[in-house]
Amino acid sequence: MSSFDTDVPVLLLRLDPPPFHHGALGAIRSLGRAGIEVHAVGESARGPVGRSRYLHRMYELPAGPVAPAPLLDLLRTVSEGIGRPAVLIPLDDRGAIAAARLAGPLLGRYLLPAQPADLPERLADKAELARLCRELDLPHPATALPASAQQAADAAGELGLPLVAKWSRPWLLTPSAGLRGTTLVRTRDDARRLYELTERAGSALLLQRRLAGGPDTDWFFHGCFTRGGACLIGGSGREERAWPLRTGLTAVGRRLPNPQVERAALRLAGQLGYRGILGLDFRRDAHGRYHLLDVNPRPGDRFRLFTDPSSGLDVVRALHLDLTGRTVPLARSAPGRPFRAENAENYALLSALAAACAERPAARPPGTGRARRQGVERAWFAADDPLPFLAMTGSWLRSGLRKGAYRMRTAPPGGTPLPARPLPARPLGVSQRP
Structure with a gap:
């Protein structure tokens, strides 16, 4: 594999961090294990992600939403602290949109993909995505x-x-x-x-x-693209469990080849000339067509599924190589590669319990038996970096205990516990994956 320019550090940017964001941890570990100095802007250094041995320094965001001007000042201040130009990798849509808009003022301080400043925003905008799908003749609900x-x-x-x-x-x-x-x-x-x-x-x-969900219907693509929308590394995968069930974040995913999904992703990136990391979500309809539901112009929580088994190349490593002018080795394609799944331990546990308690458990997609469990990669636990897993477990359990204690305190004597917060007289509906 090509050697990394370890003199060029990385700054990971997340403007809207949830309490248990294992995608950020995956990026920190991947880059840190390659010998690259990793900095991050986001959650508190006392959080689970901030405990990683591979994180050089965490810069905390100020409280509340961060406007473009204060964010530019913050990134300049962080750059001064790092002391040399760094690759900037946003980890959420807000960060990706802001970084693209600020690429000009940040020139010389950070390395970013060269592309139209409004392209990440166009892709993340649901209305614009519907228009793009019509123009490119891609299936869309x-x-x-x-x-x-x-x-x-x-x-x-x-x-x-x-x-x-x-x-x-x-x-x-x-x-x-x-x-x-x-x-x-x-x-x-x-x-x-x-x-x-x-x-x-x-x-x-x-x-x-609405496209009905079910076994074998939810698919995704992750890839890293260079000039002209050429794919450096990427592939398709299938969601096997989510939390909440069928509506939330991926708890267990599996990398599997899907030519229709891969062709759609390559066509979108190629037609737009996208450069950088891209994640797409699809749902298969009753006629076997894969509808593009969502596009994220940054790494997703599942990006570690698409790691080349021989070189260790993944999308964040490929982007660092590309932006620092290094040769990106040819990655092995999905067909024929060993099975690999990612398991977000906290969400996987909840989704497994919910599925087990359901009256009619969902049918298991083919190829998900226990015989294949040797390929699982955990999202939080790593033998060489155990503190994030321990911190996540402790925080998760404390959060659950607090919610349980609150419900017990607010329960009427001898009655059913009251809901944690008032419910509207006519709720608008439940959260539903697109």
Whole structure:
């Protein structure tokens, strides 16, 4: 494998860190094991990710949303602390959009993919993605962009209920808004009332025909692209369990070749001239077509699934090699490579328990038996870096105990515990993966 330029460090940027973000930990470990100095902007150094032995330094974000001007000042300050140019790798959509917009002012301090400043934002915007799919003739669920509450109700009737509602720019949602990025809408009135919250959401509402989920329906692609949209390394995979079930983050995933998914991803990146790391989510419909649901212009939590077994190359390592002018070795393709799965231990446990308690457990996709468990890669536990796993476990258990204690305190005497927070008289629906 080509040697890394270890004189060039990496800064990982995450503007919206959840408490248990194993994707950031995977990037830290991958780059740190290659001998690269890794810095990060995001959660507290006292959090699970900040405990990694491969992290050189964690820079904490100020409280609250970070506007472009303060973020530029922060990145300049971090650059001064690092002392030399660094590869900048955003780990969430907000960070990817901000980094692309600030690439000009950051020139000389950070190495970033050379591409149009608005391209990551176009890809992350759900309304723009629907337009791109129409232009590129890529399968995408039927989508309406209502201009009034009445149009929202009418579109709900035309698309069929239940349907999926999305805010086109979910990274603009704030905790105070009390809204989910994606919601399952069951009635025309729900669609009407949801549209009336547009101003609070900060972006347009999309209504989208729902594609039924099930075993072998949810697929994804991760890849790293260089000039002209050429793929340096990438592949397709299948989600096997999520938390919450069928609606949330991937708890267990498996790398599997899927020519239709891979062709769609390569076509999108090639047509747009995308450069950098890209993640895409697909759902297979009843006719066998793979609809593109979501695009993330940055590494996803599952990127370690797509590690070359012989060289150890993955998307974050490939990007570092590419941006520092090193040769990126040819990665082995997915067909014929050994099985590899990633398991987010905390979410996998919850999803397994929920599936076991379900009245009719979901059918297991082919190739998921215990005989193949030797290929599992854990998201948190690593023998050479155990502290993040221990910190995550402790934080996770403490969080669960706090919630349980609160419910016990608020339970009426001899009655059923009250919900942790007031529920609206008519809930708009449950969170639903697009």
